[in-house]
Amino acid sequence: MTPAQILGEVFYCVIGLVFILVGVKALKDDGCSKKATTAAFWFLLAFTFIAGPWVPKWLVGAAIVAMAVLTAIGGVVQSKNDVPDPASVRANADKFGYKIFIPALCIAVVAVVGATLGSKVPALSWLTANNAIGLSGAVALVAAILLTKCDPKYAAVDAARLMDNVSTTGILPQLLSALGALFTAAGVGQAVSYYVSMVVPENNVLIACFVYCLGMALFTMVMGNGFAAFTTILVGVGVPFLLAKGANPLVVGALGLTAAYCGTLCTPMAANFNIVPAALLETKSKYSVIKSQVPFAVCMLLIHVILLYTLAF
Secondary structure, eight states: OOHHHHHHHHHHHHHHHHHHHHHHHHHHOTTOTTHHHHHHHHHHHHHHHHHGGGSOHHHHHHHHHHHHHHHHTTOOOOOOOOOOOHHHHHHHHHHHGGGGGHHHHHHHHHHHHHHHHHHHOGGGTTOOHHHHHHHHHHHHHHHHHHHHOOOTHHHHHHHHHHHHHHGGGGGHHHHHHHHHHHHHHHTHHHHHHHHHHTTSOTTOHHHHHHHHHHHHHHHHHHHSOHHHHHHHHIIIIIIIIIGGGTOOHHHHHHHHHHHHHHHHTTOTTSHHHHHHHHHHHTOSSTTHHHHHHHHHHHHHHHHHHHHHHHHOO
């Protein structure tokens, strides 16, 4: 294995340890009605992250199927969380103020700088984009501990609590990325092109623009991943109905991807954007973020149709 791969596996193992902590947390909760199946889900997920590269692929596939079954039968529930009382939370908020955002800023800065240096400096070739994100998380963790002067054990405790709040939707990005690749390999783009040709009038560019943008948003809502949707809809709608009519490829590509992001705002499948913030804020409904974003997403999607029609031709 290359240094980049070794470092990547280290980060995957750390993530796996967080999943193990969530499973142990469930087992220790005597009030958890389904602690056995809940723990089994998290232990299986940890197994795929830690041992995935070293065991037969069919074994990883069996673990994923088992996790799907546990989720489908409602066997994964949230265990008890020890959270600070509101007065303590308010006192800490007043104490740290906006300084609490320093760790989050570290994630963005270190990730961008690290990935840039890794791609330009040969000696830092091990610092791939994924590894830069992992490194940024480590730097942010150190910054948070130094800032708050808390016991480092709370990093593990709160990591498990947050992952438990996010629950099974936390693994959607991995599953949906694989789904996007599967759709492309299965020729879904060609199938989409065939059915769109049955409803889009010949040479009606405006309707084609609308279908293209709407298709990007809808596929992103289904797959939770704008990049996966982009490949499918560009092949199925963009090429035969826009590029073939003389549309500017740069405009079609750029607006297509940002139109897909309109769908990102409206789907729980994009767990890292819409479910994680709700878990962090501990809102009454895990769909609160989505509900507040839908009106803006619809407006932006209509603007995308107009921009595509006016700028691409």
